[in-house]
Amino acid sequence: MSDMPLARAANDTHHMENVYGGERPAMTLASLEHFLADVRFDANAVTDLGNVLSAITLRGLDRLPLPGQGATLMRWRMLAAVAARDLGLVKLYEGHTDALAILAELRGPVAPRRSRWGTWAAEPPDARVVATASGTGMLRLHGTKAWCSGAQVVSHALVTAWQDDAPVLAAVDLQQPSISISADNWRAVGMHATASGDVCFEGASATQVGGAHDYVTRPGFWQGGAGIAACWYGAACGIANVLREAVIRRADPYALAHLGAVDVALAGAAAVLRETATFIDAHPEGNAMHVALRARLAVENAACVVMTHAGRALGAGPLCRDARLARLMADLPVFLRQSHAERDLAALGKTCIDDPGPAWLL
Structure with a gap:
């Protein structure tokens, strides 16, 4: 990712379509259930979970109704359907679809087509990410973010960070040499396949999403x-x-x-x-x-x-x-x-x- 920010959607009533790359949400629960019934994967392997998430995004089955827009229950039914199939998969699916909803709500950058997102907001006392301004709407990230589900298989992430002691949210393209991922501390038996490891940022470029405190006050x-x-x-x-x-x-x-x-x-x-x-x-x-x-x-x-x-x-x-x-x-x-x-x-x-x-x- 360059120092140019991710493309921002227009400030209009069509932001829901924009954040999904110009396509409307797929609201068909039956389509998702049919896919889940047919798909085969190794539920113990994070790479397989990543491949299934990619297949879901390719079919548009990640474009859920946004919360609070009249079809919240349908959104939840789709989350529940994936969870009934596999909890490791829904952990990645929920993080991805939550990121898309946050980008829509805070009018963040457009999610690139076929991108796979994580939402990483854990704030343990021994792992904090610091953000510094590096241009209009741009940030540099330093520090370690813990509990990053699917870090090895997602392409982008929304990451909570701290700028001048105020919490901010950053959208990050993970394909940067200044970002490293380690699952060495992930010893879980349950939810093992999510490989929820540590992500280290050493000056990684990011786009700020919303203003300070917006992530938790929205x-x-x-x-x-x-x-x-x-x-x-x-x-x-x-x-x-x-x-x-x-x-x-x-x-x-x-x-x-x-x-x-x-x-x-x-x-x-x-x-x-x-x-x-x-x-x-x-x-x-x-x-x-x-x-x-x-x-x-x-x-x-x-x-x-x-x-x-x-x-x-x-x-x-x-x-x-x-x-x-x-x-x-x-x-x-x-x-x-x-x-x-x-x-x-x-x-x-x-x-x-x-x-x-x-x-x-x-």
Whole structure:
């Protein structure tokens, strides 16, 4: 990437098409499901995940409806469909589609055709990226960004950085000699294939996206956060479907009871996700923190219920001999830790006090 910034889209009502390279979003869930049913790949290899992501972008199946534009639930259904197929794949797919949504919301540069994006916003205390201005709209990045999912297979990334102690967002072409990638610290078993390593920037050129603080203050921050719950939900459904098929083959009272508990958990989570999507579409510029936290925590709880009952009902056999189920059961607990557990519960409780509203009334 040269010192010239990535091409910026016009400041008009067609920015959604512009950020997708001039094409409208593909809103056909059936097309994505058909692709997922047919595609074959090694789910343990990040290169295979990258190839599948490339195939998805080539077919336009990454052009999801943008959050808050009237079809948020369809966006989440597509995320859930990919998650039910493979969590490593959806980790890359969600990061890519989230980046496209952020570029649209903050009127960032146009994503080059067939580009594959990561969204890297982790801010551990021992890994920080510093940005310095290097021209109009341009930045130079120095430092290490940790937890970079798919770093070895994406072509571009949105990276949070710090400029004069203020948080900024940068769009980076990763094909630069001043950028190096290492997965040496990634020792995970669950989500292993995402190869979420460290990316070191040594004066890499980047384009600033939005202004200082815009990444976290934009409405889409919490809208996107709720979308993560759709990924968790899809994976839980994938596990539940294995349980249901097993019960169909051999139904005993205990297995039926486990399946009933799973149905209750998933139905409740689905209802919360639908309600959250409706709220976001009705209040596209509003603060969705309350409903997003509630959705994430409701789905996290449901996913834990599903894993517990599925494990107890199925026993060790499928966990040892069904590679897809074993991978889902290993991946999902790691992915769920993107939730901050009791910290998120406390934050949700505070919103119940600050703005109680009629949320609990029928």
